[in-house]
Amino acid sequence: MKLTIVLRTEKKSTHFPLTVDLAEDATVNDLKKAIHKQIKKFYPDRQRLTYTDKVLDDGKKQLSDYGIKNEEKILFKDLGPQVAWRTVFIFEYLGPLVIHPICYYGSRWIYGEEIEHSKMQTVTYYLVILHFLKRELETVFVHRFSNGTMPFRNIIKNSVHYHFLSGVLLAYAVYGPWNAAGTGGERDDWYINACVGVWIWAELSNLITHINLRNLRPSGTRVRKIPHGYGFNLISCPNYFFEIVAWTAVAALTQSIAAIIFLVFAIGQMYIWAVKKHKRYRSEFKDYPKNRKAMIPFVV
Missing domain, CATH: 3.10.20.90 (Phosphatidylinositol 3-kinase Catalytic Subunit; Chain A, domain 1)
Structure with a gap:
């Protein structure tokens, strides 16, 4: 031929x-x-x-x-020119893992003074670090990508979201002296525990959905199937929903404008991705459940 x-x-x-x-x-x-x-x-x-x-x-x-x-x-x-999705993800999540420790431990150089961190600041620091460590580990050991690569130019655009919004902006705003011990950063223990509890549930739920998505695709293939199981009975992208819940818990804990800004941008971007995936599922699978929403149960 x-x-x-x-x-x-x-x-x-x-x-x-x-x-x-x-x-x-x-x-x-x-x-x-x-x-x-x-x-x-x-x-x-x-x-x-x-x-x-x-x-x-x-x-x-x-x-x-x-x-x-x-x-x-x-x-x-x-x-x-293309770059592997796995490489992009690793680079994206590496930014906050570097930036947050610099702002948290380097207060003398960043803010010009030593800071006695409030419990809120310390808890937020560990939540953010654990979140992005989880993302890095999932990238290496869990995710199986339907597309092998993406345009190289996108690595810069995608990294701005993580390196600047959840990195520089969030870290600088949260770990500053205005949130130090004895200042506006104090929170009641019950409030901190409630935020952490919601965050743990959301992160574990997010991990479960990622594992379920991995199990849909045999290793070395790009097979696509209808996802089922925890979270998927109501929405097409429960991983995005649980991600939103986790960052909402962080925003509630910090009560920071920077955290809210990052959350709003994150919701907007995930909404675009979720609607696109939802439409693709419905067009690709004729028996796709009609009662599912794209990202938020019973809403959208």
Whole structure:
């Protein structure tokens, strides 16, 4: 089977149009490998191929499954330099793990004075560190990604959210002298314990949903299935819901404008992701439960 690969845009290129010869039972991956063989910089993860406005998904799906025949034209888009999702996640979460200890232990250099931390500050510090340590461990040992890579430029955009909002902004605001022992940072023990209890429940619930998602996808594959179990009976993305609850507990504990700002941005971003995933589930699986919401039970 002979196929012609052309650019999606009218931009001139020395590489396209490109002709590839494939077996009749060739898969999408076979086509991407054939393109890469002729143009070395376009490795498979950097390619997006479409036919009659349908994106050709990676995997073992044959080209004939899309109705592609001999001498057809396939549209090509360069996604740009790519970086592994796992690498992006590790880099994102590393920021707060570095920034929070600097602000907490380096008060003399950050605020110009030694600080006797209030119980609220100390508890918040450990909650934040434990949260991002959990995220790092999940990235390495739990998550199985449906997409192997993302555009390299996104690593900067994604990291701003964590390095600045939950890193610099939150750490500087919470660990300052205005929240030190004997000042506005004092909280009743029952209030601190209540916030910590909610946080623990939310974090453990978030971990359970991540493990359930992992178990849906056999190792080394990009299989997608309908998720069920804890949290999934009501919403498509319970991991986002539990994440919101955890950070709401932190915002309530600190009573910090910085924590609220981070929470608002986090909710907005997770809402976008949740709606996108919810719509994809409903379009991909005809028997997807109709009573599920995207992110918040009975609401949205």
